[in-house]
Amino acid sequence: MAAVAFRGVQSFRTNWHWQQGARGMATLKELSIRLKSVKNIEKITKSMKMVSAAKYAQAERQLKPARTYGVAAQAVLEKAEVVEEERSENHLFVVISSDRGLCGSIHSNLARTLRPIMEQRSSSANTYFVCVGDKVRTILQRTMRDNLFMTFNEVGKKPPVFVESTAIAHAILNSGLEFGTAEIVYNRFKNVISYQTTLQPFVPLKTLTESENLLLYDDVDADVLQCYHEMTWPISCSTP
Template sequence: MMMISNSTKLVCLKGAALQQPNRSMATLKQIQMRLKSVTNIQKITQSMKMVSAAKYARAERELRQARPYGDGVKAFFEKSGAAEAPADNNNGKVIVAITSDRGLCGAVHTNVSKAIRNELSTELPDTVQTQVFCVGDKSRALLQRLYSKNIAVVANEVGRKPPTFLDASKVANELVQLNFGSGKIVYNKFKSVVSYKTEEVPLLSAKTMLAAPKLQSYDSIDEGVIESYQEFTIASLIYYAMKQSACSEQSSRMTAMDNASKNAGEMISKLTLTFNRTRQAVITRELIEIISGAAALE
């Protein structure tokens, strides 16, 4: 026995046929709305590709001017023996993650965060925790869930404008205040328009640089000069890494937006074909109904 509550109202209309919803018209409207949405997305991705192409051309041009900063410091570390000097592990270790605040550029920021995450996962609980200096909000967002205690400093507003040596100097000033014993910079090195590689460059403390075996052959250098030169080398390396990362980011974003535009174009073609077939089916069915009704009246 079927029970009906008192609040339920039943309305019966004699001679009224039950109207079935026109599913074809609803489908056509849904396809048309989705087609319009994908078309708008394609326009946005094409515009972002053009903007990224212009920014990439500028970033690559500025990268040529910034390469001597990093290459010179690396050559000095190798020839002076500072890279082979024993690290000062008493003051802990620091890792600088070079990313930006902006996304939609593939796995550029993810690769940097993954490399740092893999290294932090191998640390023993009894040892001094490695400090992470996040340049850009993307690295902070990717690391804070598991390693929020390791994040010491976060530099925001990175990536909106091309990085300058002044920006690198500000980061270097905050980095020197951490008083680290050893460290490194993790960044994406630009190789070509469609290729980049996540690399590391060491950061040396003043004590480590002073212990370099061949450093005294250049000149009689005291601790004050070493501290000043340490600040300059850190700023130069950070500037070099930021330029490399910015160029890799723009090239990756340009490639990602190009792929997104192509995928949107394929979706537009498929949706247009589906829309035309559905509309033709609706027209054919309506013609059949009209002809069948006319034939019934004869």
């Protein structure tokens, strides 16, 4: 009786495993559909790569001549030996990223650069962030929500133009925010696989007007320095 029951259990197990295998095995029709789906995805991916390569080439062509203005503006200060001030109690960071992700640690590196600076400051309550791009805003608001002052999005959705950076600079300078020193934090492009997270200081207007080397020129007065100071903001925001 026990032997018959044992054979019955074995037969049930064998049939059960066979049925499971039959249900788990794809038919030729299903395999054909899957192969066709993989080929379609391959075509879509190839098209996306071509579009990305074209956009990258266009952005690189536009960056090279635009960066010349930023380098020239910085060279004026270096040749005039304008001394950059240390971070004041009321300090502003303009953090530039984008609205989209899927680009590795580009956005998180910006926050990682700012974190130790915030820890070293004696009073973080007087430190403000202006975020260009939703991604870096999302990261910063997790731990520094109270320091967020202003956010811009949809910037650079189309090929960026100088008008966009001018609007950002105008909004910051006319926001009523009182700050002594400021820095722009961004990822400086090197090549397709390399970048460098950079902090570039904005020279305050007071420092410009008190620079002895700049005041040596007859044509340079307070109004000229005021215009130059206002112009360096959008130039720095648009030529990283």
